[in-house]
Amino acid sequence: CFQIKYIKTLNQVIAAMETQLSNGPTCNNTSNGPSTISNNCSSPVESGSMEDSKTNLIVNYLPQNMTQEELKSLFGSIGEIESCKLVRDKITGQSLGYGFVNYVDPKDAEKAINTLNGLRLQTKTIKVSYARPSSASIRDANLYVSGLPKTMTQKELEQLFSQYGRIITSRILVDQVTGVSRGVGFIRFDRRIEAEEAIKGLNGQKPPGATEPITVKFANNPSQKTSQALLSQLYQSPNRRYPGPLAQQAQRFRLDNLLNMAYGVKSRFSPMAIDGVTSLAGINIPGHAGTGWCIFVYNLAPDADESILWQMFGPFGAVTNVKVIRDFNTNKCKGFGFVTMTNYDEAAMAIASLNGYRLGDRVLQVSFKTNKTHKA
DNA sequence: TATTATT
Numbered sequence: 194c195f196q197i198k199y200i201k202t203l204n205q206v207i208a209a210m211e212t213q214l215s216n217g218p219t220c221n222n223t224s225n226g227p228s229t230i231s232n233n234c235s236s237p238v239e240s241g242s243m244e245d246s247k248t249n250l251i252v253n254y255l256p257q258n259m260t261q262e263e264l265k266s267l268f269g270s271i272g273e274i275e276s277c278k279l280v281r282d283k284i285t286g287q288s289l290g291y292g293f294v295n296y297v298d299p300k301d302a303e304k305a306i307n308t309l310n311g312l313r314l315q316t317k318t319i320k321v322s323y324a325r326p327s328s329a330s331i332r333d334a335n336l337y338v339s340g341l342p343k344t345m346t347q348k349e350l351e352q353l354f355s356q357y358g359r360i361i362t363s364r365i366l367v368d369q370v371t372g373v374s375r376g377v378g379f380i381r382f383d384r385r386i387e388a389e390e391a392i393k394g395l396n397g398q399k400p401p402g403a404t405e406p407i408t409v410k411f412a413n414n415p416s417q418k419t420s421q422a423l424l425s426q427l428y429q430s431p432n433r434r435y436p437g438p439l440a441q442q443a444q445r446f447r448l449d450n451l452l453n454m455a456y457g458v459k460s461r462f463s464p465m466a467i468d469g470v471t472s473l474a475g476i477n478i479p480g481h482a483g484t485g486w487c488i489f490v491y492n493l494a495p496d497a498d499e500s501i502l503w504q505m506f507g508p509f510g511a512v513t514n515v516k517v518i519r520d521f522n523t524n525k526c527k528g529f530g531f532v533t534m535t536n537y538d539e540a541a542m543a544i545a546s547l548n549g550y551r552l553g554d555r556v557l558q559v560s561f562k563t564n565k566t567h568k569a
Numbered sequence: 570t571a572t573t574a575t576t
Contacts, residue, residue, distance in 0.1 A: 251575065253573085290572090327576065331574085332574095335574080337572090340570095366571075376570090377570060379572060415571090
């Protein structure tokens, strides 16, 4: 089932960052994401050549639902940003989980590495490091390695591959329950040439002490998989009654713009920034966040049932409750219903996407529930 | 036997 995991609340980012700023970065590369032995969070600042940028950072392992504006807000707390970009899939608009932050002042870039590298955001531990100069030679340098001895450590894996070049990241996948190696992993080299040489030298070879040969090949391109998954999703349910990913993407950019405005008029990391969104959007301030965000859905057909509300809103995130309001005598829908969603941003996304949506021969009106009573 | 690192 296609799911949009949209942004968490800004407050979560703020809370995580404030914790981080008071405690300092947590060095934890084992819980999430690959790392290199030589370039982990204890020494993220590498000495680069004179030509390397001292202001441009690459940020990896971002939560899937983090927006560019959140990225900008988070890193803007360090210093003035010249530019900021969250990299998205060209076709689907889905975040690829990394982005770039270019500061005006090199000192701020260094401070961002020291402050934000290793920051935990949701289930991720972000990595902040200097971006290498963009070049075709550093693309497609990621290798997939299988058939590894279960006893091989990440360090041993790096030692095996380091003879072919500079390793950017390495990872051995482990069973989530037992933590034992699954015998497969990834090696990202600095340059594609190095990866090619490693394939020539190590594919089909037995590592020292191993009884079985390993397989070394280029890793699948992640954006391809994402596109395929989303496209198959499109074809899988041609009669879907809610918008597909592309329609949602368009709405998403609208919401991004609203967030951008909100962030601009409110002091950074103000807990009230979210309310800025609602007022700027001309949306009534929604009801209590404690029990979730209540959404009013109007112009449902008489035969509408709860399942249609689950189908429409579920793809946008956590839905805790749906209700179709029915006439006591006829048991037919009175034309409206309610949906409760846990997370503000997912609710806002659902509203932005579903308001005005045509369901059958009716055009829905979807908004946050107001304090007014709704008399049809 | 598959995570998301070059705009």
